[in-house]
Amino acid sequence: xxxxxxxxxxxxxxxxxxxxxxxxxxxxxxxxxxxxxxxxxxxxxxxxxxxxxxxxxxxxxxxxxxxxxxxxxxxxxxxxxxxxxxxxxxxxxxxxxxxxxxxxxxxxxxxxxxxxxxxxxxxxxxxxxxxxxxxxxxxxxxxxxxxxxxxxxxxxxxxxxxxxxxxxxxxxxxxxxxxxxxxxxxxxxxxxxxxxxxxxxxxxxxxxxxxxxxxxxxxxxxxxxxxxxxxxxxxxxxxxxxxxxxxxxxxxxxxxxxxxxxxxxxxxxxxxxxxxxxxxxxxxxxxxxxxxxxxxxxxxxxxxxxxxxxxxxxxxxxxxxxxxxxxxxxxxxxxxxxxxxxxxxxxxxxxxxxxxxxxxxxxxxxxxxxxxxxxxxxxxxxxxxxxxxxxxxxxxxxxxxxxxxxxxxxxxxxxxxxxxxxxxxxxxxxxxxxxxxxxxxxxxxxxxxxxxxxxxxxxxxxxxxxxxxxxxxxxxxxxxxxxxxxxxxxxxxxxxxxxxxxxxxxxxxxxxxxxxxxxxxxxxxxxxxxxxxxxxxxxxxxxxxxxxxxxxxxxxxxx
Numbered sequence: 001x002x003x004x005x006x007x008x009x010x011x012x013x014x015x016x017x018x019x020x021x022x023x024x025x026x027x028x029x030x031x032x033x034x035x036x037x038x039x040x041x042x043x044x045x046x047x048x049x050x051x052x053x054x055x056x057x058x059x060x061x062x063x064x065x066x067x068x069x070x071x072x073x074x075x076x077x078x079x080x081x082x083x084x085x086x087x088x089x090x091x092x093x094x095x096x097x098x099x100x101x102x103x104x105x106x107x108x109x110x111x112x113x114x115x116x117x118x119x120x121x122x123x124x125x126x127x128x129x130x131x132x133x134x135x136x137x138x139x140x141x142x143x144x145x146x147x148x149x150x151x152x153x154x155x156x157x158x159x160x161x162x163x164x165x166x167x168x169x170x171x172x173x174x175x176x177x178x179x180x181x182x183x184x185x186x187x188x189x190x191x192x193x194x195x196x197x198x199x200x201x202x203x204x205x206x207x208x209x210x211x212x213x214x215x216x217x218x219x220x221x222x223x224x225x226x227x228x229x230x231x232x233x234x235x236x237x238x239x240x241x242x243x244x245x246x247x248x249x250x251x252x253x254x255x256x257x258x259x260x261x262x263x264x265x266x267x268x269x270x271x272x273x274x275x276x277x278x279x280x281x282x283x284x285x286x287x288x289x290x291x292x293x294x295x296x297x298x299x300x301x302x303x304x305x306x307x308x309x310x311x312x313x314x315x316x317x318x319x320x321x322x323x324x325x326x327x328x329x330x331x332x333x334x335x336x337x338x339x340x341x342x343x344x345x346x347x348x349x350x351x352x353x354x355x356x357x358x359x360x361x362x363x364x365x366x367x368x369x370x371x372x373x374x375x376x377x378x379x380x381x382x383x384x385x386x387x388x389x390x391x392x393x394x395x396x397x398x399x400x401x402x403x404x405x406x407x408x409x410x411x412x413x414x415x416x417x418x419x420x421x422x423x424x425x426x427x428x429x430x431x432x433x434x435x436x437x438x439x440x441x442x443x444x445x446x447x448x449x450x451x452x453x454x455x456x457x458x459x460x461x462x463x464x465x466x467x468x469x470x471x472x473x474x475x476x477x478x479x480x481x482x483x484x485x486x487x488x489x490x491x492x493x494x495x496x497x498x499x500x501x502x503x504x505x506x507x508x509x510x511x512x513x514x515x516x517x518x519x520x521x522x523x524x525x526x527x528x529x530x531x532x533x534x535x536x537x538x539x540x541x542x543x544x545x546x547x548x549x550x551x552x553x554x555x556x557x558x559x
Contacts, residue, residue: 006032006253007554009275009290011260011305014111015536016523016543017296018242019154023547024294025251029554032288033246034258034277036297037107040086040114042239046229048082056081075102076488078115082228086115092438101446102487105298109256110238112298112490115227118208118235118355119380120160121533122151122171126366131529134374137328137423138499140528141509144171150541157245158236158540159214161356162206170203170361170533176211178204179220182350184342184383184411185358188472195471200363202468205356205380208236208537216244222352235355257281259439263293263519265310265318271518271559272309272318278439292518292550292559296543299524300329300429303495304444306506306513306521307431319496319506319513326430328423328497329448330530332489336458336481338465339414340474342383349385349408357382360415360468362532364460373456375422378532379465381415413474417461420532421454423494427486448486491535493527511546518559520546 007029010020021033039045053059060082062074072090073079079087088105095103106112125144132139148171155174162175181189181204189202209220210233217233217240226235233240246252257280263272264287274289295302303326307317314320360379365371386409427448435443462479469477499505502514507526513519522543524535553559 003274003287003289004032006030006288006290008032008292008294008550009034009288010294010296011275011302012111012296012298012523013109013238013243013254014106014296014298014523015113015116015238016539017111017294018113018238018246019540019543020294020296020522020547021246021252022242023544024551025246025249027547027551028251029551030251030253031246032253032255032290034260034275034288035109035111035254035256036259036280037109037256039109039254039256040229040239042229042233042244043231046231049225049228049231072102073104075485076104078104083115094435094437095443096432096435096445098445098447099449100485101448102485103300103446103492104487104490105301109254110243113237114229114239116490116536117534118226119359119534120155120158120206120208120537121359122173123147123531123533123538124169124171126169127529127531127533130375131423136374136529137425138497138501138504138528141498141500141505147538147541147545150545151537154537154540154544158208158241159210159217160206160208160537161211163204165201165203167201167203167361169363169366173206175206179207179209179211179354179356180204181358182383183348184345184413188383188413188474189358191472192468200360200468202358202360205359207356209234209355217241220355222354224353224355226355258286259441260297260305261285261308261441262305263309263318263516265313265516267310267313270516272516280439283439291554292520294543294547294550295519295521295525296523299492299495299527300444302521302523302525303429304431304442306496308442310515314515318519319515321515322503322505324425324497324504325506326495327425327428328494329427329429329486330421330423330491330493330527331487332418332491332530332532333421333450333454333458333484334416334418334489335484336462336479337379337381337414337416338462338469338477338479339412340469340477342411342413342473343475345411358415364464371456371460373453375420375453375457376532377417377419377457377461379415379417381413383411383413385409385411413469413472415465415469417465418489418532418534419454419457419461420530421450423497423529424451427494429495446486450484450486491524491530493524493530493535496521496525497528498526499528510549511542520550522546
């Protein structure tokens, strides 16, 4: 079979891959999007999205069989009956844990854009400058001003709801109207602002859930079933947003069940000429040629593809000349915070099942404050009333129990902290020499952990949450630490970082691989540091920016 030629190939169809396909096709390029998993059609393939619990065999929960068959997925909430096949399974896609690592992957068209938490925050100047100021790892090759217009660009299309809060640490964006706080949250937020004299803020979360209709998408229906696919297009996903836009151009070819083995590299031109795939169904090897390639397969998988490419020139793979490919793995450490009870407000309730909560932006190690660790953390949480599933100790059977459970329970409030992990060179992933997946490709070996800086931070992450709840008026406050395994934040970052020098980074300031200027990496692999905010909005902005640059360079015949 002759190689098939495209202007561009996009590897991966999640948040970054969807944006790459949209931008490149809309600029006139013929684009091939490769996805290693099956197709998931918008609305049609959201099998459980509209089912009530009583129509699901096990009410959507996890079974003993699932617990036995999925030792990694069982580590957190992702293991459930409703969307099990949207998470990669350990038997067909194994990985090796030299140190404990929880890797939750989505292998289907749309990737984890169907599953993500949708919290969408801009980074600030302090986030892009931190490495340079503190002498950590390497400096970002860009600053907030370089990305600000691209944040605006992607926010308008994706649909981010939020309030303009005027905070330097969390820049405002181009938002749809915010979702409302409930009465407890409003009162507690006012008390926090007054007590800390504006130094700490409880603000409305900024999710990629639309509060006003966008083309082809209805507003959020407040069902809070966002991990099942949304038939209304109420939240941003590849299926609801970027894929329809790319398809509408007539320039996109989508190929599911295409597992990318490697990029094909020409040492004479110092460019990649194409991509070699393994058809997941027929096991046929196919090669596609392209002028430019966007790797958007998710952070660790994009680096794995680079590691398997051009090994005749660089034994550790394409992009490894700096010695940084596979290094500097990051995530957000979390699963700790505080919760408390709220007295009063018994005559108050709220509308629907809001798919977001409050956000508390970072406030530590800013200005002149110096803790015994560097960087900081934010919180996600909010107030609610318990429902029918609560225990009523005093009434444990019969009609009185049923009557009690039809009434709202007491109010409570709680917050979970998300902290920054530094880019440590010795936090790594590499290809296994012994373990392979079901298609004969080397599994990844994980060797990453949090260190003293993060462990010291975790003390404040709990105590600060308890202090703020007390200030706000909560009662019976309890802190908690459920333990953290690297990767559980599902915010894998690093392993092919951006930088200013090819000797210390894998990518330049335009997301180009230094060793192959027509290869771009715009997913989490490119991140140089982690900040405390959720990273997906930054991936979107970086991808749109890189696509614009790539097409411009292509027109100039520089690629």
